[in-house]
Amino acid sequence: MIKKIVIVGGVAGGASAAARLRRHSEEDQIIMFERGPHVSFSNCCLPYHLSGVVESAENLVLMCPQKFLKMYNIDARVNNEVVSIDRDQKEIKVKNVLTGEEYAESYDKLILSPGAKPIVPPIPGIENVNVFSVRNVVDIDKLNSFVKSMHSKNVSVIGGGFIGVEVAENLKEAGFNVSLIEAMPQIMRPFDYDMVQILHKELHDHGVNLIVGDKVSAFENNSVILESGKKIEADAVVMAIGVTPETDLAVNAGLELGTTGAIKTDQNYRTNDENIYAVGDAIQVYHALTQSYTKLALAGPAQKQARGVADHINGKSVLNKGFIGSSVIKVFDYNGASTGLNEGLIKAHNMDIKYDTVKIIPGDKVGLMPEAENVHFKLIYEVPSGRVLGAQAIGKGNVDKRIDVIATAIKLGATTDDLRDLELCYAPPFGTAKDVTNYAGYVASNLLHGSFEQVHAADVRGLVERGAYIIDVREEVEYEQGHVNGAVNIPLSMLRDRIEEIPADKTLYLYCRSGARSYNAVLALQHLGFKNLYNISGGFMGISFYEYFNDQTTDRNKIVKDYNFE
Numbered sequence: 001m002i003k004k005i006v007i008v009g010g011v012a013g014g015a016s017a018a019a020r021l022r023r024h025s026e027e028d029q030i031i032m033f034e035r036g037p038h039v040s041f042s043n044c045c046l047p048y049h050l051s052g053v054v055e056s057a058e059n060l061v062l063m064c065p066q067k068f069l070k071m072y073n074i075d076a077r078v079n080n081e082v083v084s085i086d087r088d089q090k091e092i093k094v095k096n097v098l099t100g101e102e103y104a105e106s107y108d109k110l111i112l113s114p115g116a117k118p119i120v121p122p123i124p125g126i127e128n129v130n131v132f133s134v135r136n137v138v139d140i141d142k143l144n145s146f147v148k149s150m151h152s153k154n155v156s157v158i159g160g161g162f163i164g165v166e167v168a169e170n171l172k173e174a175g176f177n178v179s180l181i182e183a184m185p186q187i188m189r190p191f192d193y194d195m196v197q198i199l200h201k202e203l204h205d206h207g208v209n210l211i212v213g214d215k216v217s218a219f220e221n222n223s224v225i226l227e228s229g230k231k232i233e234a235d236a237v238v239m240a241i242g243v244t245p246e247t248d249l250a251v252n253a254g255l256e257l258g259t260t261g262a263i264k265t266d267q268n269y270r271t272n273d274e275n276i277y278a279v280g281d282a283i284q285v286y287h288a289l290t291q292s293y294t295k296l297a298l299a300g301p302a303q304k305q306a307r308g309v310a311d312h313i314n315g316k317s318v319l320n321k322g323f324i325g326s327s328v329i330k331v332f333d334y335n336g337a338s339t340g341l342n343e344g345l346i347k348a349h350n351m352d353i354k355y356d357t358v359k360i361i362p363g364d365k366v367g368l369m370p371e372a373e374n375v376h377f378k379l380i381y382e383v384p385s386g387r388v389l390g391a392q393a394i395g396k397g398n399v400d401k402r403i404d405v406i407a408t409a410i411k412l413g414a415t416t417d418d419l420r421d422l423e424l425c426y427a428p429p430f431g432t433a434k435d436v437t438n439y440a441g442y443v444a445s446n447l448l449h450g451s452f453e454q455v456h457a458a459d460v461r462g463l464v465e466r467g468a469y470i471i472d473v474r475e476e477v478e479y480e481q482g483h484v485n486g487a488v489n490i491p492l493s494m495l496r497d498r499i500e501e502i503p504a505d506k507t508l509y510l511y512c513r514s515g516a517r518s519y520n521a522v523l524a525l526q527h528l529g530f531k532n533l534y535n536i537s538g539g540f541m542g543i544s545f546y547e548y549f550n551d552q553t554t555d556r557n558k559i560v561k562d563y564n565f566e
Ligand code: FAD
Pocket: 008, 009, 010, 011, 012, 013, 014, 033, 034, 035, 036, 043, 044, 045, 046, 047, 080, 081, 082, 083, 113, 114, 115, 116, 134, 135, 136, 162, 163, 246, 249, 279, 280, 281, 282, 296, 297, 298, 299, 300, 302
């Protein structure tokens, strides 16, 4: 039987559903409604128009209605907003936003992919500043034209999530004075506080005025006033504090919302009306690790859900195992990727789970290769099972590959022993014979088997403040270039000769550059009968990155004599 399938929203979820539906059937009638002037544009590339990486806004539009019709026989109607759904009649009402004309369209199946809209709270004085948000091509064009016509170069971006950070980076690249203001103590919640310090440093070092832990309280004439009393000049303000699902259409039609306030669906993305499906940013999804419902505003899940819906409409159920949330971002010279649980998420969900973390900084390629870079890698795993729960990687080189491996491992229920055994491709320009993910597996296995104990860079300030005995096992020349205040330098190469100097009655904390040499030192001392030994994971590099941004932006005392980031 020929079906008439109507789709609301013509971008990530909507366009993917339409294309997949056509692959299922040549006969079905497929109509896709989009209230904006463009279908199928690259939301994810929008910020890159500000810096000129994507030169023309037109290039952001990947498909036009004419192409949809010619290539796929899909009737894509732009500037057409679906304003209501009559579920009894199986009919929608559509408004042509250019002419105001309204008309009805029937459906056999209806797919909602209306996305999520930027949150713009009613902050006092908001009418005194030029406020923008970034959701579509029209928005970015408007923002780009405005900032480029301003006399001053002062722009404030409110909100340090993906969109805020990407907009801030691209505006800075375009030569603007950018302030990035985040109310929480950190930007980019997919990363834990310890890891995100690398990105804080990168923004700071590139001249972005990054302000964390301070909230916008009001706007005055072309300026932003923060709760701390700070006043930031801004001739344009970009609001990027988050998005909220577009649910009006669904609510007015009596479709159920879930606990998160997004549209509730079953595992085949069907709403409480068996003829209406919903996908993308507008719905809530099941998080396979927190085992709760969540909102996940990412393009990959939206497109996969859309494909699942098209399959289900055509009689094919798809096993839906839920989502784990994998994402990646570029911040100037650094790339950051994450997947699964992080410590922040575990705490926020009050999860009753015992876990530990591995933090290592291996190379992403063999060090002799000209493009070799360090990867700051954090693995989170369950104790004692070793089940892999999540990971974060930040570095100038190839981090997404490592997180993709972990994302795959999590989906397949892997343990840290499985990571140890992974056979990944290797040649010097691509990686190391033992990959970053293998190393993480080794360290986790060692920790699980009790071979050694560790503390992290975040613990070091406390250790210094209480006068703990810290040993720097790097060579003297490295120590001279910067070290933790009060640390005693006994290089690994001299450890056995200078063993008498090491107090056996004290708890000892050892570090090197990245944690590998000090791990060897810890094992050597353990074999020589020493007890109460801790390796400082991530070493002096980890400590330097962890401490730097707060040292630069607050008046606290440094705990290191010069940093070392290499
Ligand atoms: P959308 O793609 O937003 O499409 C919804 C469309 O529905 C909109 O165009 C809207 O106009 C239309 N619509 C709404 N209501 C109606 C109605 N009643 N009638 C007709 N049309 C309607 N995700 C990533 O994974 N990686 C990234 O790097 C990334 N970068 C991003 C950068 C930016 C600046 C933005 C804004 C988003 C980014 N995302 C990224 C998120 C990703 O784009 C979204 O998760 C994804 O587009 C969601 O798909 P969707 O179909 O639910 O919504």
